[in-house]
Amino acid sequence: MMFSRVSGFAAGLTAAVSLIALQTSPALAFDPTGNEIADAFLTLLDSEEGTVQSYGSVDASGNTVTISDLLITNEDDKDAKVTIVSTVLTGGELQSNGRLKLENLTLENLELAADDGGMSLDNISVSALVLPSAEEAKTNDSPVGPGYESFEATSIQIRDEDGKVADIQKISSSIDSMDGDLPTSGQFAITGATIDVKQIEADEAKSLTDLGYETLSVDVSGSGKWDPDAATINVPALNINAKDAASLTISFSLGGVTRDVVTQLNETSDNPEEAMALLQNITIANAKIRLDDESLTGRILDQEAQKAGVEVPVYVSGLTGGLPMMLGVLQNKELEAKVTEAVTEFLTTPGSLEIAASPAAPVPVAQIMGTAMFAPQMIPQILSVGITANQ
Structure with missing residues (x-):
């Protein structure tokens, strides 16, 4: 949820992305704008924990709708709030199943504040985005397959109650090809993640400072391709590079990954035992782990x-x-x-x-x-x- 603890890197990213996947409540807290695309989007943001408290203006020009000065609050926590200076919805279309399809969603100057820290970022841009219908959101039933084509967030700052924990220059990902509703290739990258060692857990920080690190700069990237006809998955490289420390590269190829296996794995994601049973017939063709030392x-x-x-x-x-x-x-x-x-x-x-x-x-x-x-x-x-x- 939007107002979960922002005490670390993963939690901060989850809070950012959750802006486009919140549960809706039956009653709306905001005044309808009169624009069906804007209202559909605000309905998804208005949740039991997060409430669309106010917005500045709604302007429509061609196929672009701009919402200014969004304020989202939490009635159970007066210190928790999200502000978004500009929200731009491009090429919006309400589908017959109630889902909202957007050619592009842009959030500019987002700030998430909570009593245990927060997060800010300059820009989020998501293309070919499909948001769930209100009914799907209520039951936490997201649309089938990936809900976007590309995602990019820039200039991210994550902090706890004592100050800044990390800066991230950019996070990006893309779905490059599809087989029906299933992605067959994609890639992601986290660029320029700089972690303040003094702000992370005490034991971990002491180990790193003893080794001479006050900050740790990390880049992460990876790509993968699934061939549903050959039932193979190939990950040529998952890279984790910590500057002046070491870089780790992992690659592997798997077989037996059929359409049926992928579909069933999606359906059993909340059941580890069933998922493990499905993995039994998957084969390992090759795998490699490489460590390159940098001090x-x-x-x-x-x-x-x-x-x-x-x-x-x-x-x-x-x-x-x-x-x-x-x-x-x-x-x-x-x-x-x-x-x-x-x-x-x-x-x-x-x-x-x-x-x-x-x-x-x-x-x-x-x-x-x-x-x-x-x-x-x-x-x-x-x-x-x-x-x-x-x-």
């Missing part, structure tokens, strides 16, 4: 060696010397040797560390789960796991 490993080794009262090379030698005994549980001498060699090289000269699963044939998730229960040491073999350093 984080060296900082950690320096810190731990100092605690142990030894030089870094001596500390690393102690760590790597115990690897063969630790890896004995794998019962795979060849893999033990590869892991020991790669980890030793990475810790001695931090560069990159990559773990790849490249089975000769796709492996069903059911087989992996069964192996994990009864013979976990066999998982690296059935997935043909390999590891390399500094390549």
Whole structure:
């Protein structure tokens, strides 16, 4: 909901996006504007927790409706409110099923305030947006498939009661292709997320400040493509890059992802047991995790060696010397040797560390789960796991 706690990054984003997906209440708190597109939009914003308290003006020009100075309050919390200087609805169309379709929605200068913090942003722009009907909103039944084509939010500030927690330059996402009501490809990016280390949880902050970080700047991006005819999903790269720390890249390809599986997963999203049962026949064709160091490993080794009262090379030698005994549980001498060699090289000269699963044939998730229960040491073999350093 709009007035949920804004104590962290995810909560702040949820609060922003929730502006376009609120539950409606039977009675409207605002005076109707006389414009059916504006009234339909305001009806969705007017909820039991959030109430459209007032708006400045409603202007229509061609297919564009502009609502100025929106004020949304919470009758249960006098300190909670949302203000939006300008709301622009372009190409609005009320559909026969009661949904509101917009070519574009733009919110400018949004401010969310609450007693435990808040959030502000310069602009949200959403294209090809489909909002639920009032009845669907009441029952929390959103339209089938993605409700937008592209989303972008800029200049976001998230804060708690003690001050600013994070700045984010831009958040963007897009649905690039569809198969009926189901998305088949898309991408997203979070650019320039700068976190104030002192403002996050005490234990986490202490660990980061001990490593020499006062702020942490992070970029996240990813893309994916689903081929419903081949029943495959390919994620070429999910990237998490923390400046002056490290970057993590994950990629994978899955099989057995049919239209029926995707539809049923959407329908069982609130039932983990049913969802897990559906995943049993999905196969893993390949997967890769790569870590590229940008100073984080060296900082950690320096810190731990100092605690142990030894030089870094001596500390690393102690760590790597115990690897063969630790890896004995794998019962795979060849893999033990590869892991020991790669980890030793990475810790001695931090560069990159990559773990790849490249089975000769796709492996069903059911087989992996069964192996994990009864013979976990066999998982690296059935997935043909390999590891390399500094390549």
